Amino acid sequence: MTEAQLNEWFVREVLPLEPTLTQFLRRSWRDQGEIGDLCQDVYVRVYEAARKEIPNPVKPFVLAAARNLIIDRVRHEQVVPIETVADVDVLNVAGDQPGSDRTVAAREELRKLQAALDRMPPRCREAIVLKKIEGLSAREIATRMGISVRTVDRHLSDGAVMLADFVHGIANADGGNR
Numbered sequence: 001m002t003e004a005q006l007n008e009w010f011v012r013e014v015l016p017l018e019p020t021l022t023q024f025l026r027r028s029w030r031d032q033g034e035i036g037d038l039c040q041d042v043y044v045r046v047y048e049a050a051r052k053e054i055p056n057p058v059k060p061f062v063l064a065a066a067r068n069l070i071i072d073r074v075r076h077e078q079v080v081p082i083e084t085v086a087d088v089d090v091l092n093v094a095g096d097q098p099g100s101d102r103t104v105a106a107r108e109e110l111r112k113l114q115a116a117l118d119r120m121p122p123r124c125r126e127a128i129v130l131k132k133i134e135g136l137s138a139r140e141i142a143t144r145m146g147i148s149v150r151t152v153d154r155h156l157s158d159g160a161v162m163l164a165d166f167v168h169g170i171a172n173a174d175g176g177n178r
Helices: 003-028 032-052 058-077 100-119 122-132 138-145 149-167
Strands: none
Touching: 003 032, 003 058, 032 058, 100 122, 100 149, 122 138, 122 149, 138 149
8 A cells, every 4th residue: 555545544534533532532541631642642553553454444443542552651651640540441451459358448438429429419410520520620611511610619619518528427418417
């Protein structure tokens, strides 16, 4: 395959996958400021691989290249802050397994957190999830939810208090022990 044919293939088959690739990277990598660079690195990997053999089908190959790039980045950094990787399960990286007692304790903490989130008013919960899990700014949350930044700030503040109360064993009005 000539360079011109390879370029045509890339423009026709790979570039239209950019929204899917970007969405995958946003879900899988916490530092949203690096998504553009990661996307470019994936393109380089796909292009270089296609020089040897055109992948078919293309979409799974592109997403596998993205997954492998993230794994390589995580391994290279060795010490990774928890915020760096948004969805560790996507990476499928084997790590040191905690002892069963730590696993049980961690699961219990997650159950408590989920129970606390479930007790929150829906809009407050949505704001907390958008902030703490998706990493959006208050302005981005306000835009997405169709409310003011001030209202977002109130939801985040109220939500933080509710979570802290619940995690520390203080039941809210639903539970009756405040």
